[in-house]
Each structure stands twice: as C-alpha cells, then as structure tokens.
Amino acid sequence: MSPRRRDAEGTAAARAERRAELLATAAEVFASQGYAATTVRKVADAAGILGGSLYYHFDSKESMADEILSTFLDEMWAAYDRVLAAGLGARETLEALVVESFRSIDRHRPAVVVYQNESKHLATSERFHYLLESRRRFEEMWLALLDRGIEEGAFRPDLDRSLVYRFIRDTVWVAATWYQTGGRLSAEEIAKQYLAMVLEGIQAS
Amino acid sequence: MSPRRRDAEGTAAARAERRAELLATAAEVFASQGYAATTVRKVADAAGILGGSLYYHFDSKESMADEILSTFLDEMWAAYDRVLAAGLGARETLEALVVESFRSIDRHRPAVVVYQNESKHLATSERFHYLLESRRRFEEMWLALLDRGIEEGAFRPDLDRSLVYRFIRDTVWVAATWYQTGGRLSAEEIAKQYLAMVLEGIQAS
Amino acid sequence: MSPRRRDAEGTAAARAERRAELLATAAEVFASQGYAATTVRKVADAAGILGGSLYYHFDSKESMADEILSTFLDEMWAAYDRVLAAGLGARETLEALVVESFRSIDRHRPAVVVYQNESKHLATSERFHYLLESRRRFEEMWLALLDRGIEEGAFRPDLDRSLVYRFIRDTVWVAATWYQTGGRLSAEEIAKQYLAMVLEGIQAS
C-alpha cells in the first residue's frame, strides 16, 4: 500500500466520520427545535463551526435531513426484516417488533423524533417520497400481523383493526419524544412494560 | 335595548366572530404545515385576504398561536375540572377523562395538533409559559389518578407509573394527528375502543 | 338669510374648526415624535378618532404637514413684514424681529418644531418648495439687516456675516424645542434676555 493510497483512505474515512458527527449534531438540533425552525447557523453553532462551513460537507439543509432519515429507516427496516424472516407466531412477532422499535429509538432517538415531527411535511417533496413508501410498508406489515394474530386466536377480534394499528404505531414511536439514552429505564425494560400494557391492559385482573 | 347598545354589541360580536373565523383558518394551516413552516401569507391566502390584513386583527403570528392554544386549553381544563369535581371512582374518572379528551380533539382538532407539535418549542418563550404550567397540572392530575386507582384496586400495581402516565397521555392526544371530524368512527366510538385497549389490552383473553 | 344658508355656513364653520383642532393635534404629535416616525394612526389616536377618519378631513398625511407649515409661515411673515415696514433702525429692527420670532414660537410652537426638524427633508418634494423660498427670503432679510447695522455702526464689523446670521437664526428658533407655553418665563421675557445675550454677550463688563 503506497503512502499515497493510505492517505487517500485516511482522509476518506476521516471525512465520513466528520459527516457522521455533524449529522448527529444536526439531528439533535432538528429534533429539539424542529426542522423548519432550525437555521443552518444553529446547527453550525452546535458543531462549533460557522454556517458556511457546513456546505463543505453537505449540499443543503435538506440533504442533511435526508441522510438522517434514510440512515435511520434503513437500519430500522433491516431489523424489522430480520424479525419478519424469523417465522415466529403473531404474538411473538409483535413483541419482537416492539422491542426492535425501542432499540431503534435507543440508537437513533433524534432521527426518530425528526421522523415523527417532520416526515409528513417533508414527504410532500419528491426527494422524500421514500418516507411515504416506508409508511405504507409499515402499515401493511402491521395490518397483516394483526389479522394473522386474530386468526391465530392471539388477538381480540372485537377491535377496529385500523384503530389498533394506529394505537400501537403512535404509542411506540411517540416514546422517542421523552426517551433518554441512559435514563432510569433501559429500552428493553420499557419495551417489556409497553408490551404488558398493550397486550394485557392496565386494569387489575 | 337602545339601538346604540345593539349596535355596539353587534360590532363587538361581529369582530369576535371574524377573529374566531380567522383563528380557525390559522389553526388549520398551522396544524397541517407546521407553525414555523407556515407563512403569514399562507394563512391569509387560506382566509381569502392579503397578508397585511391579518395584522388588523392580530398583533403577530405568535399571538395567533397564543390565542389558538389558550382557547383550546381553557376549554379542555373546564371539561377536565367538571370530571374531577364529579367524585367518581378512579376507573370511572379515567374513562371520563379519556372521553373528554376525544371530545376536545373532536372540537379543536387543529389546535390539539398545534399543541402536540409546537408546544415544546413555543414554551421556551416567556409568553407561552402557561403551556408548561398546563403540562405540569396535567401530569399531576394523572399521576394522582393512577395512584388512587392502584389503591382502590382498579389498576395494576406492577407497572411503572411514569410510564403508564406517558403511555396514556401520548396515546390519546396523538390521535388528533389522524382524527377526522365526521369520519368513519365518532369521537365516542374511538374513546370506547381506546379505553378497551388501554384497560383490557389487545390480546385475546 | 334662509335656514338653508345658515346651515351651510354652520357646517362650513364647524368643519373648519374641526380641521383646525385636528391640525393642532397633528402638529403636536409631529413635533414630539417626528414627522416620519408619526403614523397617521398616532395622530388619529391623539384626536380620539380612527385612522381612516382623518381622510374625511385631509387628503393625506403630507397635506396635514403642508397646512401646518404654511399657516405658520404665513403668520410669521405677516409679522415680519409689519416690522420691516416700520422703518426702524437696524438695532431696533433686530430687536423687533427677535421679539416677533418668540411670539411665533409662543403661538405655533409645534409648527415651529416641525419646521425646524422636517423642512429640510420635506423641501425635496415639489409641494414644499415654498419652504426653500421662505428660507431664502429669511436669509436675504437678515444679511441685509446685518449689513445695514454695520453701516449704521450698530453692529460689530469684525465678525463673519454668514456666521452671525446662522448664529441668530438657529439660536432663536431652536428655542421652540424646549419652550413651554405658560412656562416660567414669558415669550417677551425670553426675548429680552436673548437679546441681551446676543447683543452684549454673557461676560461681565
């Protein structure tokens, strides 16, 4: 390996690392202040550089959001696909999906918050159509799972399936707004209690 | 009633009505596009007037958000206070609160959406400190209710009370993001099914 | 005189009176806040009516300024012309002019302040060219008087005449900015002391 080549790799890796750092910062700020209300300058301030300097790394503010969201969704779907491929029963699948969701929140909290708050507006632009795609796949997956669970006798048949779908979807993801990495409860512990509530309800039996 | 008095009342009422109309429009647009991403011009367009004309009725974009949110919160708390004053058992109180929440969503959907999406950011400004106050009272009320329910043997004692609180809070209010007035399910019907899920869970028994 | 005619005169007189009232109010506000910084609404507020209502009486904000200034200037020049026509010596003429100037301030303080502060900017517009005209006549009159005074041996010949002119001009008129009608010193008293200072100086002799 020539020194030249080592250098090139070194800078490429360094550059990728810097991007990741900056994206993490941007996601944090987008999550806490809202994408539209966040100025590029605020992101740069949080990163300790000047506004214009961000444009060495990224084409635009939008492309930062894009990279934040697509990275998160790719990882999330990879996890979901592993669960779906495992051939579990409906109830076990539901449990595994919820656990994976909380793991996603644990690893990508700011990205999840941005997704929750902004995907609806962003999706109106061509570039973010994959958000709609993801949402559609998500709904499809859950409705199928709920139907299967009712067939298998695992889930109650007397509830409106759309309502149950939205109930679970919102219930899980909205947790990103208050979840703190390294907080009192671990992602797994939260998942366990959420599953208890969702499956068994909160009333004393 | 003298003509003079009728006149004065007439114009005062007319003005209040116009304000209410414009606020309803503004809430709709804030809810669908996000407060920060909504320009004053968009609100004005939706109301069929010019941007500057809004300033005859309101001091600023912020004061519109203020009036939208405080009107909604006042009404919501009035309803909650009626429930709390009724002296019901913990479980019945919970049911009544959830029903009232969905009624609030039914009557003030756009305001609720704005509250959900923007209150966190807005609350950083002095003017919107009442949002924090409301949030605190809300949490207090629910934690007390949950504790009472556990004492009364109505609710399971094995769940983390903070988690249950957030679960119910988010689960109910996030429904505003998809609820449609006059949709397939009425507010009462949705409340009933939500209560079934929250109290009894979704698994077959 | 028919009742019809009496009515017409009555309303015409009433209208003129109302105009005068409103102009006095406007002059006060223009003087205290500055013409450009004064909104039509501020004038209307001070008059106890709504902004739009002023347009029943006046064509525009500019026409209010116009009427305020031209009324004042007309009166001032009438007084000056009386003095100039009296055929006094240079020193007596100077004294009489200064006294008349302070009387003008006494009667038209707000108008004088507006004149001091705004005439320079207003004069750029065609409509206010008479301000330049007045200023030119004013300078001419004073320079001639100073020259005559030096010839007559009344005034010192060792001073720059332009400088003396500006000294007197500014010195007198700027008093409008602090003069209060009905204050501790009457216009005549102030004129007397000003003349003492201007003519004899402030040093002990």
Added chain:
Amino acid sequence: MSPRRRDAEGTAAARAERRAELLATAAEVFASQGYAATTVRKVADAAGILGGSLYYHFDSKESMADEILSTFLDEMWAAYDRVLAAGLGARETLEALVVESFRSIDRHRPAVVVYQNESKHLATSERFHYLLESRRRFEEMWLALLDRGIEEGAFRPDLDRSLVYRFIRDTVWVAATWYQTGGRLSAEEIAKQYLAMVLEGIQAS
C-alpha cells in the same frame, strides 16, 4: 508574533474597520435624511452592498444608531473630561469646552446631527437611556460652570442661568447642521468667532 496570532488580529481589525466604514456611511445617511425616514436599503445602497448584508455586521437599524451615538458621546466626554481636569478658570474652561465641541462637530458631524435630531425620540426606548444620562451630565456641568463663572466675576449675573445654558448648548451644537468639513472656516476659526459673539455680543462697543 506567530502567524496565527497575526491572522487573528488581522481579521479582527479588518472586521472592526469594516464596521466603522459602514457606520460612517449610515451616520451620513441618517444625518441627511433623518433616522426614521432612512431605510436600511438606503444605507446599504450608499455602502454599495445589499440590504440584507448589513445584518451580517449589525443586529438592527437601531443598533447602528446606538453604535454611532455612543461612539460619538464617548469621545466627546473624554475630551470634556480632559478640559474639566485641567483646573482652568471659568472663562477659560468655557472657551476650551466650546473649542472641543466644535472639534467634535468637525470629527463626528453626522453623528452630532443624528444626536441633535433623533436623541429625543430615541431616548424613549430603554436601550437609549444613556442619552438622557449624557444630557443630564451635560446640563449639570454647564450650570456648575456658569455659577462658578458668576462667582469668579467672569460672567454677568443678571441673566437667567437656565436660559444661558440652553443658549450656549443649542448655539454650539446646532452648528453641526450646516458645518462642512474642509469648508471656508475651520473648526477653530468658527469656535473663535462663536466665542466672541457669546462672550462679547454682536453690538458695536
């Protein structure tokens, strides 16, 4: 001195210089058109940049006025304080103060004009309270000097001290409105003649 340090100083100095340039331009425009009547765009045009670009250097139009005025006042008071510290007699102190005032006008003419025309209105805002403070110190200083002069037998005792104070104050500062740097008369020459008029009067002796 390391290159790093030279750089840092270079840019800091360059920035300060640019600010000063822009402020000089702004002061010129404020002085000639009036603060309220001057648009930010006019200032920018005069500086050869776009309106928005000014906001890279200054927070607001108001902050430009602030910096213009406070810079001028600081320098003026420094000069006055040097005079006051010199322990001169009342008459010599008066002469020195008048000379310094004309020097201030010579160096900061636009700022002085802005001060004359706008300080009254600006001072109503909290931010410009130092203008009132300066005005109060100014009056205090002059009244004390006049009293001392009368005691020392240098000034006439038969004049109203408030009136004399205002006479001198206005007389000197209003000169900024017509003074031209590099005009026919130097600041020192004007000061000399003004002092002659103020001290000895304009009448032949």
Added chain:
DNA sequence: CATGAATGAGATTTCATTCAT
C-alpha cells in the same frame, strides 16, 4: 476544512390610504 463577507429571495410586520356602511 474552515472562515467571513456577501447575496438574494422571502418572511414578518408596518402603514398610508381606500371604501362600503
């Protein structure tokens, strides 16, 4: 890699003015 100055489009807000009632 980053800076600092600027651009230019567009946002919020202001305000003189109009006009139906």
Added chain:
DNA sequence: TATGAATGAAATCTCATTCAT
C-alpha cells in the same frame, strides 16, 4: 362624520446558500 375592514406597497429582518481566501 366616523367606523372598521381591508389593500398593497414598502420596510425591517432572516436565512439558505455561495465563494474567494
């Protein structure tokens, strides 16, 4: 005469983006 709602132009200010250094 006055009101109240609106207009529309222009003002202040913001901000994503560019670019020479």
